[in-house]
Amino acid sequence: MPTISDEEIRKIIMPLMLSGAKMLDKHCPKCGSPLFEKDGRVFCPVCEHRKKQMAGEMKGVEERLMEKLTQLANSMPDDLDELEKHLRVMGLIIDLLERYRSLEGGE
Known part of the structure; x- marks a missing residue:
């Protein structure tokens, strides 16, 4: 299971928390990041970020x-x-x- 780097916490998770997203008490089975909910959607911000990076x-x-x-x-x-x-x-x-x-x- 890939670990979350300090940079990912700073660049992905912290801004998300400041934007009003709700951190859930569940974790992503792929990377171990806390799952978030925003606008009724539950997602893993780290996996989404990594996927966008890879696509780029x-x-x-x-x-x-x-x-x-x-x-x-x-x-x-x-x-x-x-x-x-x-x-x-x-x-x-x-x-x-x-x-x-x-x-x-x-x-």
């Missing part, structure tokens, strides 16, 4: 992969052997993009 990081990777794929598509070589290598790399990038997208959807 994945989006950055996805954007870089798309840029590289576009760059490769715009610079197709005439030599057949080089073209084959080029297409193989493009196929690997497409596979990576599909994996990232399936990870995003699976969470």
Whole structure:
């Protein structure tokens, strides 16, 4: 079970408490953070924050992969052997993009 860092307590939990959210006497089974209730919704602020961070990081990777794929598509070589290598790399990038997208959807 991942532990909650002091930074997460300062940046996530304290502002949430100051905003009027209610800390419950139940804890998240994933990270051990206290669960909170706000506007009728019960949630784990630490897991939500971590999920948003991960999504942002994945989006950055996805954007870089798309840029590289576009760059490769715009610079197709005439030599057949080089073209084959080029297409193989493009196929690997497409596979990576599909994996990232399936990870995003699976969470």
